[in-house]
Amino acid sequence: MSVLRSGIKIALSVLFSLVFFLIFNINIAGTAEVLTRDRLDCLYPAHLRYDLFYDGRLTDENIVYLKSIPHSEALRSLNVLRGDSKGNLMLDRFAERIEGATMLVRLLGVEAYAVSGKPSHPFTDVPEWAAPYIGYLYQNGFAKGIGNNQFGSRQYMDEKSYLAFLLRVLGYSEEDGDFSWDTVGKTAIKVGLLESGEETYIDRFIKRERMSQLTWRAMFLNHKFYGKPLLVCLYEQGKVRRDNLSMLFAKNKNRLIDLWYANLSKLEEAFLRHDEKIELSLSHTQVENDYLKYLEYTLERVQLSTGVYTRGFFTKLWQQGNNYSLVVYPRYQNTASRDEKLRLMIDRIVSEIMSPYMTDYEKVKAAHDYVINMIEYDSRYRNNSALDALESGYGVCSAYSELMALILNSAGVPCRIVRGYADVSHAWNMVSIDGKLYHVDATWDDLGTYGGEQLIRYDYLNLPDAEMEKEHRWEKNDYPACTSTEHNYFVKNNLLAKNSEDVIAIIAQAVENRQNSVTLKYAGNDADKLMIHKIINDVNSRLALELGYRISHYVYTRNDTYLTYCIFSIDYEPVGYVD
Template identity: 25%
Template sequence: MYTKLLKSITSLSLIGGALLYTNGSDVKAAEVGVFSDVPTSHWSYPAIKDLASKNIISGYGNGIFGFGDVATREQVAALIYRVLVPNKQGGSFSNDGTRYVLKDGSTFKNPYSDINQSSTMFPEEVLTLTNLGVFKGDENGQFRPKASVSRAEMAQILTNAFHLAAKQKHTFKDVPNPFWAENAISAVQSNGIADGTGNGNFEPYGTVTREQYAQFLYKTLKYKNADVKDTGDAALLTAFKEEVQKRINTYETTITLPYKTKNNNTDEVMNTLFNAYKEVASKNEYTNYNRSNVSYGLSGSPGNYTFTLKITYRETKEQTEYVMKQAKAIASSITQVGMDDHEKVKAIHDYVVKHVSYDTSYKAYTAYEALVNRSAVCQGYALLTYQLLKEAGIENHFVTGTGDGQPHAWNLVKIENKWYHLDTTFDDPVPDEQGRVTYSYFNLSDEQIARNHEWNRGDYPQATTNYYSTLTNKIAAGSTKTPAYQQILKDTKLNYLGNEYIANNYTELKNKMQQRYSAKPEKIEVLYKQSMNGALQDVKKAIGEIDYPQGANRVSYKAEPYNAKEGYSLVTITFTY
């Protein structure tokens, strides 16, 4: 039985699948497998019977094939569409007729002045195949759906649709030299699809009938199936992956590939091929997370399939190329010679936080928008961070999960063989303040970021290292980089994890304040084990008990969250003398 299967993922999540069947007249034709007006002794009978059994040809209805009738351009398009495309969605033209909008929202341009809802039964088929490069209009911008097809045109259409390659030059006497379809005619002859009309002639200007077209298409499909050598599923899958890689590298929106296998389990084959696509796509995290929608389907008879991917990209190929070029230039300008990975990661973190603001309209998802418009949601932040780190030679990953219970994206970064979480979005709070940089989500461990982030940990490397310990150990070891590490500690406020700043209870808070009073400080900072409100109340109480430092006449204080140590608040007390 001929089957068509369709599944779709949106925003990187599988949303559904269905087994689709063609309409009733097609099924009837497939069951009968023969038409009353097709002689069983005619050379085209096996081809027509085979194509009807696969629901590719359905005839006019009532068991009539239309034997001897001229094959029209729209009919040729309809049959090739049924072979190449897993399902017909249906759609409608825009008000001005220049676009055809499918039910899934994707759009085809309509380059033809004579293709509209009333001129043809097959607008989706014609425009889809035009988009795939199978058809072109004439010099007047018309498709001519009811026009006949010449044998030369048929050779060219089949060559375009099925990527036929000429193995040698044709031998027909009546084909002009040079001739616009010469290569296509060579392709159909050298691959055994067309033998000519006898006496060494091809009759390139001859009109194709419906039974001749059936024979052309049947032999083309037979050749393509035989051409896919049965080298075993492993080798076949490798070849499939290589071809998918080529197609997604050029940002093709519709990818159609033949697949011949001994496996007759249609669902299993479809899942295998889609998993192969995901494996290929995941190799480039940047482009993988720039695809907003991927649908896929399988058509054909068991063992002889056609797999189709339809991909919607958030960025165009040109926009991605712009990001690559700019990221390279930016990374080069902000990471200086002699910097190690600790310094590079901080420089990139700071650049993104300073140059991008959060898109509160939730429309900008790309690094391109983060660069050009300087605004994006978390996906744009993380993609720009990813590419800048990559250009700086720092291994990192794009992470998806939730932050504060909402869908979210951030990065995992590898420094000296240790992994850390880096969330440039959460370090750039809303509303945006020019030049402000925070470090609450700078190089955190799994344990630290898990307080308000969730992700599938099995999909990513473990981050088990406390970054404060990393820096203090490097400072203790001593090197020419010691001043740089000390500055990172200070800028990120990780220095407050030192024992000289920590107060675990009210008594310790009051003692640390008193100890520093003798130096007449303008500012006292304490990492206090208390909520922010509780910290403010305790500071007020302590000042009431121990007064101000000598000479001070005014005091102000604040408490802020401190993500690097759970349950603690950073208290800052400022005195005026």
């Protein structure tokens, strides 16, 4: 009888999983809150995405796809960004003014015209080979010199100067009052060339990689007069060649990843049933081209879409004539019944911490805070799964990142687990917010407890690659680039301080709101002179009467890598208080 009951339980579990799968797929068509494969696609680099058809028309879908391609790869294909004789794009090198100018001419698709026309310019420091480029930009009002008939050809270019170039290319001009030298940063934010927070650094020299990034970003901004993305304008004018653009789509019916993705539906159904053995038919091309690596890519997709995770797998490959059969044996992290328990827990969590009116940013922050409040980091327990962590309250980075992915994907926010290194093997997340990608490391934002209070910082909430790679390492070919700062916690909440007065203002706001904690990031050049205790003393002495309270006790931590400060356990006393 016990065997029969066990069999009935297993059958019911499998039946529920199949019903869940059917409901899951039906809901995909009817609600934006359930992730489709297409929405997960944004979390993968171009070579690991579904193929996209291009027939010579730049559709909205094609534009979205092109926007996701790494800027250096795209501009190389369009013959805008060129390297040395060995093909090295020299992205880490600072760009000279003459490089920025020649790149703009290629961007505009007028290189041949400029070289043949040899337009004149008044500058005396321009080498002969570059004269047509500088002449074209000068004659068309795109470039100006630095004074005394000098263009500053061999001087390093600062980001502000390059932004001015791009603003002019987009149809904005100083003569029409669109911007001035002093308002370049503000105007660049307004039109979309910069994201909020990036203007802090525009006076610095620009590297070729950053120049490439801004150039590709400009391609998708509307031209002032034409009202269309610059890329579309250039394409319609014949300045961007169709064959170069076609290379970015690389349509190929035998593309390896598409052959593997043909198995996704079969694998998803098998995972939801917890099949112990899954048989796939492979082509000779698949077998001969690193089939285990591509299987890993495919199974990762399956885990994200189903919420059924594994501890790994092993395989057997069989050949019969020209046919191949790959048998996959997944090692599921949980049993079918425990995965069903996990699904119900995730549904409950999402219903408790999310609402239909929340933005994707708010959902990411809510999941981040929940995971940190729920899990206490403790490597002694070796709880690697989300379910283990939810049941015990303890876990390590893999549990944090898996729980983040389960919550956010269930809430309709694309989230992927990034596996890499941070001194040791480590896992964190990559999320998509309004189509822009960011890193999130909830594990490293967990400061533990102090005096019974859970401490949360936001140093690793929505970071771009440039910030994340200061302490983390990952295989960049397996992940798309994260370049946005728009939804970074400190940028989003106006907690990016440029000087000590900004710090005083942020802390004063916290006092006014009686916050028991406040975090901020310092972007000034004198961080070594910033003393939090002095700042708080200044707030107490200068603003206490106005605010009605002063800070009587606090504790703070500083992240030297990112220059972030987390001030917590703040106590207040009314002004005039006598001990």
